[in-house]
Amino acid sequence: MTDKRIFITGGASGLGKAVAMRFARDGFKVCIGDVNDERGIEAEAELKAIAPDAFYLFCDVTKIKHLESVRAELEERWGGVDIVVNNAGVGGTAGSIEDVSLADWQWVIDVNVMGVVRGCKTFTPLFKQQGSGHFINIASAAGLLSAPMMSNYNVTKAGVVSLSETLLVELSSHNITTSVVCPAFFQTNLTESMRSHIGGLHSKVNKLMSRSKITAEDVAESIFEAYMRQEFWVVTHPLERRMWYVKRFSPKVFNMLMQRHAKKLFS
């Protein structure tokens, strides 16, 4: 058992909820934030069955004030927090660069990148004051591999990778550690927030998600193990992990494989 405390944004559904359950099972005090009250309250009830003190707070990561009031609440209830998981995200817009509107770019950047920036900016002073803390930032294999027709989502996830790499070094002298999580597809409700200019893409993505052998619970387990071992990279899916190595060591071969993959997916 532990006396540690964890806060998870976007914790009402999918990966956020699975992470909450995993850490709750290990005795962590758990708080989840989300914009979906209905799912938040349902998730809180499930969490309470294993961690009676777990609670849900409405928290929109596009609003710095919401994160600041979560920090104040956690300081009051728990006297601080040990892990902040910047997980809240939306599925972005599928489509070619000329079709995706600037308003859609703003939307996905505001949630997926700026939401993580706001989370790190809000909790870093508290971590420094405590003399410890751990950020778990949820990026995606999309941020490492940049597949075509998903430019705004890819850019946000590459941004989360870069921010996490920066903080890993910048905050290390304060005993603040960081992990970045880069999974490929697994089944969640993410396509509900996805926008698309490509006919039938939602069902294709849903198919890829439902066929994935890796579940949200598996990703949550990898996150838990990475936290315990204090590892930075959490790249959960074997194929995408191999593709990432190929990209680093043989960019030309990577480009050829990506062209082939794009033909299969979009023609």
Ligand SMILES: NC(=O)c1ccc[n+]([C@@H]2O[C@H](COP(=O)([O-])OP(=O)(O)OC[C@H]3O[C@@H](n4cnc5c(N)ncnc54)[C@H](O)[C@@H]3O)[C@@H](O)[C@H]2O)c1
């Ligand atoms: N499912 C996948 O295949 C996959 C793959 C790689 C990365 N991810 C990432 O995992 C993270 C979790 O997504 P998921 O797949 O569990 O999807 P999900 O839709 O099931 O969960 C996302 C949660 O974030 C919440 N949310 C959305 N906007 C928010 C905001 N402004 N403030 C607070 N909460 C907000 C939603 O209400 C939802 O509960 C996301 O960052 C996503 O990009 C998912």
